[in-house]
Amino acid sequence: MVKLGRRAAFAGALAFTGVAASGPSKAQSQELKIGIKTEPSSLDPQFHTLNPNIQVAQHFFDALVLQDENLKTKPGLALSWKTLDDTTWEFKLRPDVKFHDGSDFTAEDVVFTYERIPKVPNSPGPYTIYTRAMKSFEIVDPLTLRIHTNGPAPLLPLDLAALSILSKKAMQGPAPEGKTSAELNAGNGLVGTGPFKFVEWQRGSRIVGERNDNYWGGKPVWSKVILRPLSNNTARVAALLSGDVDMIEDPPTTDLAKLKNDPKIHLDRAVSNRVIYIHLDQHGEPSVGIPDTNGKNPLLDKRVREALSIAIDRKGIDDKIMEGVAVPAGDLLPYPMGGTRKDTAVDAYDPAKAKKLLADAGYPNGFHITLGAPNGRYINDLKIAQAVASMWSRIGVKTEVDAAAPPVFFKNRDSFKYSAYLAGWGASTGELSNALKALLATPDRPKGMGTTNSGRYSNKEMDAKLEQALVTNDDAEREGLLAEASKIAIQQDHGLIPIHFELSVWAMKKGLTYQGRADQNTLAIGVKPAA
Amino acid sequence: MIVYIVRRLMQAALVMVVMSILVFVGIYLIGDPVLMMISPDASELEREAVRKALHLDLPMWQQYLLFVNDALHGNFGKSFLAGQPAMGLIFERFPATLELAFMSLVISLALGLPMGVYAGLRPHAPGSKAIMTGSILGFSLPNFWVGLMLIMVFAVMLPDLIPGWPRLPASGRGATVDVLGVKLSFLTLDGLRHLLLPAITLSLYKGALIVRLARATAREVLPMDYVKFARAKGLSERRIVGVHVLKNIMIPIATVSGLEFGQTVAFAVVTETVFSWPGVGKLLIDSILLLDRPVVVAYLVIIVFFFVVLNLVVDLLYSVLDPRVRLESRAT
Numbered sequence: 001m002v003k004l005g006r007r008a009a010f011a012g013a014l015a016f017t018g019v020a021a022s023g024p025s026k027a028q029s030q031e032l033k034i035g036i037k038t039e040p041s042s043l044d045p046q047f048h049t050l051n052p053n054i055q056v057a058q059h060f061f062d063a064l065v066l067q068d069e070n071l072k073t074k075p076g077l078a079l080s081w082k083t084l085d086d087t088t089w090e091f092k093l094r095p096d097v098k099f100h101d102g103s104d105f106t107a108e109d110v111v112f113t114y115e116r117i118p119k120v121p122n123s124p125g126p127y128t129i130y131t132r133a134m135k136s137f138e139i140v141d142p143l144t145l146r147i148h149t150n151g152p153a154p155l156l157p158l159d160l161a162a163l164s165i166l167s168k169k170a171m172q173g174p175a176p177e178g179k180t181s182a183e184l185n186a187g188n189g190l191v192g193t194g195p196f197k198f199v200e201w202q203r204g205s206r207i208v209g210e211r212n213d214n215y216w217g218g219k220p221v222w223s224k225v226i227l228r229p230l231s232n233n234t235a236r237v238a239a240l241l242s243g244d245v246d247m248i249e250d251p252p253t254t255d256l257a258k259l260k261n262d263p264k265i266h267l268d269r270a271v272s273n274r275v276i277y278i279h280l281d282q283h284g285e286p287s288v289g290i291p292d293t294n295g296k297n298p299l300l301d302k303r304v305r306e307a308l309s310i311a312i313d314r315k316g317i318d319d320k321i322m323e324g325v326a327v328p329a330g331d332l333l334p335y336p337m338g339g340t341r342k343d344t345a346v347d348a349y350d351p352a353k354a355k356k357l358l359a360d361a362g363y364p365n366g367f368h369i370t371l372g373a374p375n376g377r378y379i380n381d382l383k384i385a386q387a388v389a390s391m392w393s394r395i396g397v398k399t400e401v402d403a404a405a406p407p408v409f410f411k412n413r414d415s416f417k418y419s420a421y422l423a424g425w426g427a428s429t430g431e432l433s434n435a436l437k438a439l440l441a442t443p444d445r446p447k448g449m450g451t452t453n454s455g456r457y458s459n460k461e462m463d464a465k466l467e468q469a470l471v472t473n474d475d476a477e478r479e480g481l482l483a484e485a486s487k488i489a490i491q492q493d494h495g496l497i498p499i500h501f502e503l504s505v506w507a508m509k510k511g512l513t514y515q516g517r518a519d520q521n522t523l524a525i526g527v528k529p530a531a
Numbered sequence: 532m533i534v535y536i537v538r539r540l541m542q543a544a545l546v547m548v549v550m551s552i553l554v555f556v557g558i559y560l561i562g563d564p565v566l567m568m569i570s571p572d573a574s575e576l577e578r579e580a581v582r583k584a585l586h587l588d589l590p591m592w593q594q595y596l597l598f599v600n601d602a603l604h605g606n607f608g609k610s611f612l613a614g615q616p617a618m619g620l621i622f623e624r625f626p627a628t629l630e631l632a633f634m635s636l637v638i639s640l641a642l643g644l645p646m647g648v649y650a651g652l653r654p655h656a657p658g659s660k661a662i663m664t665g666s667i668l669g670f671s672l673p674n675f676w677v678g679l680m681l682i683m684v685f686a687v688m689l690p691d692l693i694p695g696w697p698r699l700p701a702s703g704r705g706a707t708v709d710v711l712g713v714k715l716s717f718l719t720l721d722g723l724r725h726l727l728l729p730a731i732t733l734s735l736y737k738g739a740l741i742v743r744l745a746r747a748t749a750r751e752v753l754p755m756d757y758v759k760f761a762r763a764k765g766l767s768e769r770r771i772v773g774v775h776v777l778k779n780i781m782i783p784i785a786t787v788s789g790l791e792f793g794q795t796v797a798f799a800v801v802t803e804t805v806f807s808w809p810g811v812g813k814l815l816i817d818s819i820l821l822l823d824r825p826v827v828v829a830y831l832v833i834i835v836f837f838f839v840v841l842n843l844v845v846d847l848l849y850s851v852l853d854p855r856v857r858l859e860s861r862a863t
Contacts, residue, residue, distance in 0.1 A: 035702075041612045048612070049570040122584050122614045124568035129577060181614050202714075203623055204809030205704055228703060230807045231817070234679060235702055239807065242686035242701040407562035407822050414566065425571070438571060448574030 030223040032524055035236045035248035039229035041124075043190060043201060044181035045164035046117050049125040054162065055521040056227065059209050060100075061164030061192035064091055064110065065157045069517045069526075071273060071337060071430020073157050077105065077165055077193065083473050086152045087135075093143040097216045099167045100197045106142040112168035112178075119177040130159040152471040154478055158429040167191040195220045195525045204229065209524075217525075225524040240265070240507055247508035249522040253323040253380060259507050266530075270516025271327060271334045272504045274426035275435070276378055278371070278388065278497040279455035280305055281419045289370035289402075289419030298363055299419065305494035306347075307357040308420075311395045312388055313349040318500055321383045325505055329498035331432075331486055332439065337518070338431025338475075339482030345491070354395045366396025372418035373401055374409035379502055385422045388499075413454045424502075425452070428519060432482040436466050439496060440489045457495035462488040536843065543839035547832050551602075552595070554828050559591050564611050564822040585611055598828070607832065608825035612818070617829035621811055626713050627704055628803070628810030632795040634717060634726050635733035636788060643738040644784065647745025648772065654750065662742060669739025678732040678805035685728060700725050702807040729806040733799060737791045744787055748780045755779075782852050789845035797834045 038052040045057035066076035078091040097105040114134065117127045133153035138146040149156060170191035171178040179189030190198040195217065196209030207227040211220050228245060230236040233252035237259070240248045251259055251267075259265050280299040281287045287297040298304045314328035327334070330346035358366060369392070373385035382403045389399035404412065413421055427434040442458040443450030449463075450456075462485045469481035489495040504520045508527070515526045558564075565581050573581075582588040586597060601608055607617050650659035686701035705725035707714040716722030752758060753776065761771045800812035807813075811830065818826040 042614060044614075047614060048568065049572075050568075122609060122611075124565070124581060124585070124611050124614075125570050125573070126577060126581065128580075129570055129573050185613075185615065202809065203620070204627075204813060228807070230702055231813070232804045232807065235682075235805050235807050238679070238682045238686065239702040242682065242690075242698060244686075244700050244702050405561075406820070407564075407567050410566045411562035428572070434572065445575035448572075448576075451574060452571050 030221075031226070032222040032224070032247070032527060033226045033228060033245040034522060034524065034527075035230040035239050035245040036227050036522060037229075037231060037236070037250050039204065039231075040207075042181050042185055043187075043198075043207075044120065044184040045166070046113075046120050046127050047123050047181045047184075049127055049129065049162070051519075051521070055523065056207060057164045058194065058521065058523055059196045059225065059227075059525075060190060060194045060198050061166070062194050063161050063163050063165060064093070065161040067158075067161050067430060067519070069270065069515055071428075071518050073161065076161075077110075078160075081157055084146070086473070087149045089147045089149065089153070089156050090140075091145045091147070093145065094216060095143055097193050098214055099170065099193055100191045100212060101167065101170055103167060103169050105165070105167075105193055107139045107145040108142070109165055109168045110145055111137045111139060112171065113163065113166045116166065116171070116177050117163070120181060121177070122181075127163065130162045133159065152473060154471070154473045154475075155429060155431075155433065158431070162428065164192065164194075196222075196225055199224075220525055221528060222524055227524075237507070240509075243509075247506060247512060247514065247522075247527060249504075249506055249520075251505055251507045253321075253325055256323050256325065256505065264510050265507055266510050266512060267505055267507050268514040268516050269325065269503050269505045270518060272426065272502045272520050273333055273337065273428070273430055273518045274378070274424050274502045274520070275329050275332050276326075276381070276384065276422065276424045276499045276502065277329075277332075277439070278308075278420055278422050278499065279439070279453075279457075280308070280496065281416070281455050282458070282495070283416070283456040287419040288417060289372075291368055293363075293367050297419075298361065298367055301361045302494060303357045303361040304363065305497070307354040307361075307395065308392060308397065309347045309494055309497045310350045310357075311354040311391050311397070312347075312497070312499065313391055314346060314500060315349070317384055317387050321380050321387055322500070322502075325379065325503040326500035327503065329500050331490060331498060332425065332435035333427055333430070333432055334501045334518075337427075338429075338433075339469075339479045339486065340432065341483050341487070347497075351391075351395050358396060363396075366398060368398045368400070369419055370400050370402050372409065372412060372421035373403045374406045374423065375403040377406045377409070378424040381422060381424075384499065388422065416454060416456075418454070421454070422499075423452075426519070430518060431479070432486055433466065433469055433478075436462075436482065436485055436489065437470075440485075441466055455496060457489065457493070459488060459493055459495065462493075462495075539839060539843055543836060546839075547835050550831055550835055551598070551828050554831060555591065555595050555598070555824070558822050558824045558827065559594075562822060563587070564824065567821050568612060598825075602832075607829035610818070610823050610826045612821055612823045612826075617825040618833075620814065620826060621830055621833060624809060624811045624814055626715060627808060628796055628799055628812060630715060630717055631726065631729055631733065631799060631803075631808060631810060632792055634730035635737060635795060636792050638730055639734035639738035639741055640784075640788065642734075643741030644745055647742040648749050648777070648780065650742065651746040651749025651753070652772065654746075659746075663746070666739040666742045669735045669742075672735065674732060674736070674801045675805050677735055678729065678802055681728045681732060682805070699728055701728070704809055729802050729808055732802050732805070733795055737788075737795070740787060740791065741784060744783055745780055748783055749776060752776050752779045778852070782849060785848050785852060786845055789841050789848070793838050793841045796837065 040053040040056045041048050041050055045061055062077050064076055064078035065073050068074050077094050079094050081091045084090050117131050133149045133156055135148045135150050170189050173179045184190050187198050195212055195215045197212050199208040199210050201207045209225045211223045213219055230239050236248045237251055237255050239245045282299055285297040286295040318326040328346045330344045331340055333340050335342050371385055371389055373381055375382045385401045389401045392399040425435055425439055437449055438452045440457055441449040442463050443453050443456055465481050465485040469478045472478040504516055506514045511530055513528050513530050565578055569578055569581055586594055610617050610620055646662045650662045653659050682701045685699040690696045690698035705716050705722035706719045707716045708718045717726055761775050800816055803810045803812040815830050
C-alpha cells in the first residue's frame with residue numbers, strides 16, 4: 001500500500017509540474033476513469049437488485065444470456081438455448097471459458113450460482129424475482145444445462161440475463177451461501193469471467209478493475225478501469241471538465257448546451273427503456289384529489305382520460321424542460337423493443353379537442369385535481385409535473401402539484417393518496433410484459449400482477465391477452481399478444497398517459513465514443529477510442 | 532475532576548437515547564425503507580420476505596427494543612442497504628472527514644490568527660481594514676458556491692487558459708498511506724493536492740470567524756494592566772504580543788475552534804458533496820434519502836458522543852490555558 005502511495009505521489013508530482021496534463025500519453029490512453037452517478041450498495045451480485053450494482057457486476061461477471069444495447073438477448077456464457085417442452089429449457093454453454101483465477105467455467109458453476117440466490121441473507125432487494133420460474137436443474141454434461149420450470153416460462157432467458165455467474169470454487173465458505181456478501185465486498189471470492197478483474201473497492205471513492213487478457217469476448221481495450229461515484233451533478237461535470245475522469249454518465253440537462261459546445265467534449269445518447277407516465281385513479285368514487293364534482297370521479301370516463309392526454313404538449317416538454325433528452329411516448333417502451341409497434345401513434349397536442357371531450361363527458365367547466373409527483377427521482381420530474389399542471393389548467397382542469405421526496409411519494413402512491421400521479425418505469429427486460437404486468441394488469445399482488453398499478457386500471461380483455469402472452473413460448477406470437485394488450489390499455493382505454501421516454505446521455509473526452517444502452521448502464525467495455 | 536467527567540458522559544448518554552428515539556420515530560413516519568430498496572418488479576410475497584428479514588414487520592416499539600438490545604451489546608445494527616455493520620461503514624469513512632476538517636482548521640488558524648492579531652494591534656491600518664472587509668465575505672459566501680468557484684477557477688479555467696499552470700483535482704481523495712490500518716491521504720503529495728480545494732472551502736468561514744474573534748480579544752487585552760506593566764518593564768514588542776497577549780487570546784479561540792471543528796466533522800456534507808469527498812457526510816445524506824435507519828442512528832450517536840468529548844476537551848484546555856478556571860466549581 002505504501003508502495004502504491006509513493007507511485008501515486010510521484011504521478012501527482014508529475015501532474016503538479018504540468019507534465020501529465022500536457023497531453024495523453026500511451027499509458028493514459030489505456031486507463032479509463034468513469035464518473036458514475038450512484039455507488040453500488042454491495043459488490044455481491046446477488047445482494048440487491050439495484051441498477052448501480054448490476055452495472056458494476058457486469059464489469060467483473062457475465063450472465064448466461066446477455067442483452068445488447070436495445071436489450072435484445074444475445075449469447076453470453078451460453079451459446080444457444082431452446083425449449084425442449086413447455087417446462088424445460090436447455091442451454092448449451094460456451095466452451096473454453098476461464099474464470100479470473102484460471103479455473104474452467106462449467107454447468108456446476110451455473111447451478112451453484114442459481115442455488116445461492118435464495119440463501120443470501122438480509123437482501124433489501126432479492127434476486128429471487130428472477131428465479132421464481134425455476135423448479136430444478138439438470139446437468140446433462142459439463143456444457144449442457146437443463147432448467148425445469150414451474151410452468152411455461154418464455155421469459156426465462158431474460159431472467160437469466162440479470163444473474164451474474166459466480167465461480168463455485170472461489171465461492172466456497174462456511175456460511176450457507178458460501179462466501180458472504182461482506183466477503184465479496186472486500187473482494188474475497190469476487191471471481192468472475194467478465195472483461196475486468198476486480199482490484200479494489202474504496203467505499204465512496206473508487207472501484208478499480210484491471211483487464212482480463214483471456215476474456216472470451218476479445219481482449220478489452222482498457223488495461224485499467226476506475227469507476228468513481230460522483231453523485232452530485234455539478235461535481236460530476238466539473239470532474240469531466242477538469243480531466244479528473246474521462247467520461248461521466250447522466251450529465252444534468254442544464255449543462256448539456258454548454259457541454260455540446262465544448263470542443264473537448266463528446267456526447268453520446270441512447271433512448272432508454274424508461275417511460276415517464278401519469279397514472280389516473282380509476283378505482284371508484286369519490287377520488288381523493290378531486291373535491292368539486294359532487295363525489296363523482298371524472299377519471300372513470302374514458303373521454304376525460306383522453307382529454308387529459310391530448311392536453312399535454314409533449315414536444316414542448318421535451319424541448320423546453322428536457323433540453324432534448326427525451327422523446328414523446330405513446331407506449332410503455334420505445335420501438336423496436338419486444339411487443340412494441342412501429343406505427344404506435346403519440347397522442348397529438350390538441351387543447352380544443354380536449355375541451356370538447358371534457359364538455360361531452362359533462363365537465364364543460366372542468367374540475368380541480370391534485371397531481372402527485374416525486375421530487376428528484378426522475379430527470380426533471382417536478383418540472384414536468386408543473387408543466388403538465390399548467391397545460392391541464394388551460395383546458396379547465398385546475399391542477400395543483402403535490403410534490404414530495406421520493407420515500408414520501410412512494411408511500412402516498414402505494415396507499416392511494418393521489419388521484420393522478422407522475423412516475424417512471426424502466427422495463428429491465430426490454431419487452432412489454434414487464435411494464436404491462438406492473439402498471440396496467442388488474443392488481444393482484446400475491447400473483448405479482450399490477451404491483452405498481454396504483455391508478456387501479458382494470459380491463460379483463462387486456463388481462464387475458466397479457467396472461468396468455470406470459471405462457472407463450474413462441475417469441476413472435478407472444479410479442480403480438482403484448483402489442484394487442486398494450487393497444488387496448490393505452491390507445492383504446494387511455495388507462496395511463498405515457499409522456500416521454502428519457503434519453504440517456506454520456507459525456508466524455510473528445511476521442512472516446514460510447515455505445516449507449518437502453519438500460520442506461522455504463523459499461524467500460526462499450527467505451528472505445530475513436531479510430 | 533473524575534466526577535465532573537462522569538457526569539458529562541452521563542448527560543451524553545441521555546442525549547443519545549432521546550436522539551435515537553427521535554430518529555426512529557422520524558424515519559418510521561417518513562416511509563417504508565423496503566419500498567425504496569426493492570425492485571418494483573417484486574411481488575407482495577417477496578416484499579414481505581424482505582420486511583421480515585429486516586424486522587420491519589414488527590411494531591415500532593419492538594423494533595426499537597431490538598435496537599437497544601443490540602446497541603447495549605455494542606452492535607448498532609446492519610445497514611439495510613449494504614448489509615454490513617453500520618458502525619463499520621461509518622468508521623471506514625471517518626478518517627477522510629477528520630482529515631478534511633483538521634486540514635481546514637489548520638488553514639483557518641494559520642491564516643486567521645495572525646491576520647486577526649494584526650488587525651487588533653493596528654486597527655486603523657489599511658491592511659487591517661482590508662482584512663476585516665475580507666472576513667465579511669468569508670462569513671457570507673455560501674459554502675457550495677465557493678467550492679464550485681474554486682473548482683471552476685483552479686481545476687478548469689486557469690489550467691486551460693495558462694499553459695503549464697498546475698491543474699488541481701476537482702473531486703475525490705488522492706493516494707492514501709496506511710498508518711496503523713487507517714488510510715491517510717495528507718501524507719502524500721497527491722493526497723495534499725486533492726485536499727487543498729475542499730479544505731480551503733471549509734476553512735473560509737472558520738477563518739473569518741477566527742479573524743474577528745482574535746481582533747476583538749486582542750483589542751480587549753491590549754489596554755489591560757499586565758500588558759501595560761510588561762511594556763513598562765521594557766519587554767520587547769514580540770514578547771508582549773507573542774506571549775502575554777496571545778496566551779489570553781487563545782481561550783476564546785480554543786473554544787470556537789473546538790466547536791467549529793465538531794461542526795465541520797458532523798456537517799461537512801455540502802463541501803463533501805461538491806468535491807465528491809468520500810467522507811461520512813455523504814454517507815449520511817445517502818442514508819437519509821434511502822431511509823437506511825441503522826446508519827442514520829449510528830451516525831448521530833457517534834456525533835453526539837463526539838461533540839460531548841470535544842466540549843470536554845475544550846473545557847479541559849481552559850484549565851490549562853487559564854489556571855483561574857476550576858473544573859469542579861463549574862460542574863456544580
